[in-house]
Amino acid sequence: MIKSFKKQFSKPDGFLGVIAGKIMALENRKLNSWTISSLGIKDHDVVLEIGYGSGMSMEKILKQHKNIMIDGIDVSETMQKQAAKRLDHDIKNQKVHLMIGDVEKVNLNPCTYNKIMTVNNYTIWDHPEKGLANLYDSLKPKGKIAITMQPREENASSAKTRMFAKQIFNDLTTCGFLDIKVQFKRIRPELAVCVTAVKGE
Numbered sequence: 419m420i421k422s423f424k425k426q427f428s429k430p431d432g433f434l435g436v437i438a439g440k441i442m443a444l445e446n447r448k449l450n451s452w453t454i455s456s457l458g459i460k461d462h463d464v465v466l467e468i469g470y471g472s473g474m475s476m477e478k479i480l481k482q483h484k485n486i487m488i489d490g491i492d493v494s495e496t497m498q499k500q501a502a503k504r505l506d507h508d509i510k511n512q513k514v515h516l517m518i519g520d521v522e523k524v525n526l527n528p529c530t531y532n533k534i535m536t537v538n539n540y541t542i543w544d545h546p547e548k549g550l551a552n553l554y555d556s557l558k559p560k561g562k563i564a565i566t567m568q569p570r571e572e573n574a575s576s577a578k579t580r581m582f583a584k585q586i587f588n589d590l591t592t593c594g595f596l597d598i599k600v601q602f603k604r605i606r607p608e609l610a611v612c613v614t615a616v617k618g619e
Contacts, residue, residue, distance in 0.1 A: 469539030473501030
């Protein structure tokens with residue numbers, strides 16, 4: 419039972435998935451705020467979130483910026499339904515579009531997004547470099563990406579956070595991103611990292 423519940427945090431499904439989604443939304447609240455502020459979202463931006471979960475960060479962005487559009491990709495149909503309830507009004511007004519799929523495989527229009535964000539999702543991608551290459555193509559010139567991670571496993575540590583930071587930095591470099599910046603922040607229960615980068619002109 420415990421093992422099956424732990425699996426819900428990578429791909430929430432069914433009743434246990436709904437519970438896992440609510441737990442993740444609460445745990446990631448400060449991480450989401452930090453990531454959003456690191457992106458510098460402006461009115462009229464088109465934003466993409468990878469791993470939108472219950473839609474809490476999308477809701478926060480929409481409250482701060484009235485004239486933007488947000489797309490989302492998540493592997494979980496359960497999370498898509500949960501986010502759709504939260505963002506029903508904005509979906510009907512065509513300000514939000516929720517997709518289900520893997521970031522490596524989903525079809526994204528080239529040069530579409532000004533900003534891309536993902537929180538505590540990067541390390542569950544099957545092929546991170548392939549996913550980043552897909553996102554790179556979907557960014558507009560000078561578009562910005564923010565990838566935030568905070569280890570939550572039993573062996574979570576500052577050393578593991580720094581390992582994540584190095585992996586993300588290297589993957590972004592390989593995929594051609596520029597102006598890569600690594601920020602660390604103490605957010606309970608463990609050190610977190612937010613890596614930002616931009617697409618060239």
